[in-house]
Amino acid sequence: MKGTELQDVWTDIPPISAQSAERLGYPTQKPEALLERIIAASSNEGDLVLDPFCGCGTTVAVAERLKRRWIGIDITHLAITLMRHRLNNAFGNELLPYEIIGDPKDLESARALAKESEHEGRYQFEWWALGLVDARPAQDKRKGADRGVDGYINFFDDNSGKAKSIIVQVKSGGVKRGDIATLKGDMEREKAPIAILITLEEPTRPMLEEAVTADFYEPERFPGYKYPRLQILTVRELLEGKEAQYPRMAPPATFKRAQRHRRTAEQGRLEGNS
Ligand SMILES: C[S@@+](CC[C@H](N)C(=O)[O-])C[C@H]1O[C@@H](n2cnc3c(N)ncnc32)[C@H](O)[C@@H]1O
Structure with a gap:
C-alpha cells in the first residue's frame, strides 16, 4: 500500500x-x-x-x-x-x-594549542593529547579532575569479558617528581593495572626514577608479557610515533563500539512508512 x-x-x-x-x-x-x-x-x-x-x-x-x-x-x-x-x-x-x-602535527603546534586553550582550562589540548594514545576522555570532567584522571584506555586480556582500564593524565605545564608519586596513588586507588602521564614538557630524571618504582603489569593469561605500570610519554615522542605499552591481544575496547556497518549506496525518497 x-x-x-x-x-x-x-x-x-x-x-x-x-x-x-x-x-x-x-x-x-x-x-x-x-x-x-x-x-x-x-x-x-x-x-x-x-x-x-x-x-x-x-x-x-x-x-x-x-x-x-x-x-x-x-x-x-x-x-x-x-x-x-x-x-x-x-x-x-x-x-x-x-x-x-587542523590538529597539531608537530611540537610547535601542540605548544600553540596548549597556550590557546589555557583560558578554557586546557581541555582542547587535553582532548587532543588523549587522542594521541586513543584514550577516551573522562566523561565527568569535574569528578575526573578531582580524582586526577583525564581519560581512560580500556583493554581486554582475559576471558572474563570485562575490560581493564588504564588511567591517563595530561600535563601541559611544568612537571615534577611529586606528580608521578600522586599518579601512582591515583592508580592504586582506581585499581588500574597501568597509569600513563602524557606531558608536553620533558620529564626530569627523578620523575623517571619514581616511575620505575611502580614495577610491571604482567597479565595472568599471557605469561612472559610485562608492561611498565607507570608510563611517561612526552607529546614529542607520541608525535614521533611512540605508543603506550599495554596488552593488545584483543580488539581495543576504549570507546563504546559503533555498530559495524557495510557500505551501501542508496537514494531514498521522502516517504514515511505510515
Ligand atoms: C548539536 S551538535 C552536533 C551533533 C551531531 N549531529 C551528532 O550527531 O553528533 C553541534 C556541534 O557543533 C559544534 N560547534 C559549535 N560551534 C561550532 C563552530 N563555530 N564551528 C564548528 N563546530 C561548532 C559543537 O562542538 C557540537 O559538537
Whole structure:
C-alpha cells in the first residue's frame, strides 16, 4: 500500500535513548536513521556531504556508509577524537582514506594549542593529547579532575569479558617528581593495572626514577608479557610515533563500539512508512 508522504515534522524516528545501541555518549548525538533519510533523499552516490557542526560524526558515518564523499567540521577536539574512533569501529579496514585538518602535527603546534586553550582550562589540548594514545576522555570532567584522571584506555586480556582500564593524565605545564608519586596513588586507588602521564614538557630524571618504582603489569593469561605500570610519554615522542605499552591481544575496547556497518549506496525518497 502506498504510504503517506512525509510532512514537515518527522515523528517516526525516535531520538537516541540511554539504552540505544548506537549511543556513543556525545550529548547531542543524532540517530543514524535521521541522517540516513536526509542524505539518501538529497544526494547520490559519490556526492559530497558537508556537516559543519558534526559533533560525534553521525553525518560523516552515514555518508561513508552510503558511499558519499564527506567533509565534517567541529570546533572541539573532543568531537574529532570521538569521530576518528567511530569511523574505525564502524568500518575497520574498509574505511577509505581521509585526512584530519587542523590538529597539531608537530611540537610547535601542540605548544600553540596548549597556550590557546589555557583560558578554557586546557581541555582542547587535553582532548587532543588523549587522542594521541586513543584514550577516551573522562566523561565527568569535574569528578575526573578531582580524582586526577583525564581519560581512560580500556583493554581486554582475559576471558572474563570485562575490560581493564588504564588511567591517563595530561600535563601541559611544568612537571615534577611529586606528580608521578600522586599518579601512582591515583592508580592504586582506581585499581588500574597501568597509569600513563602524557606531558608536553620533558620529564626530569627523578620523575623517571619514581616511575620505575611502580614495577610491571604482567597479565595472568599471557605469561612472559610485562608492561611498565607507570608510563611517561612526552607529546614529542607520541608525535614521533611512540605508543603506550599495554596488552593488545584483543580488539581495543576504549570507546563504546559503533555498530559495524557495510557500505551501501542508496537514494531514498521522502516517504514515511505510515
Ligand atoms: C548539536 S551538535 C552536533 C551533533 C551531531 N549531529 C551528532 O550527531 O553528533 C553541534 C556541534 O557543533 C559544534 N560547534 C559549535 N560551534 C561550532 C563552530 N563555530 N564551528 C564548528 N563546530 C561548532 C559543537 O562542538 C557540537 O559538537
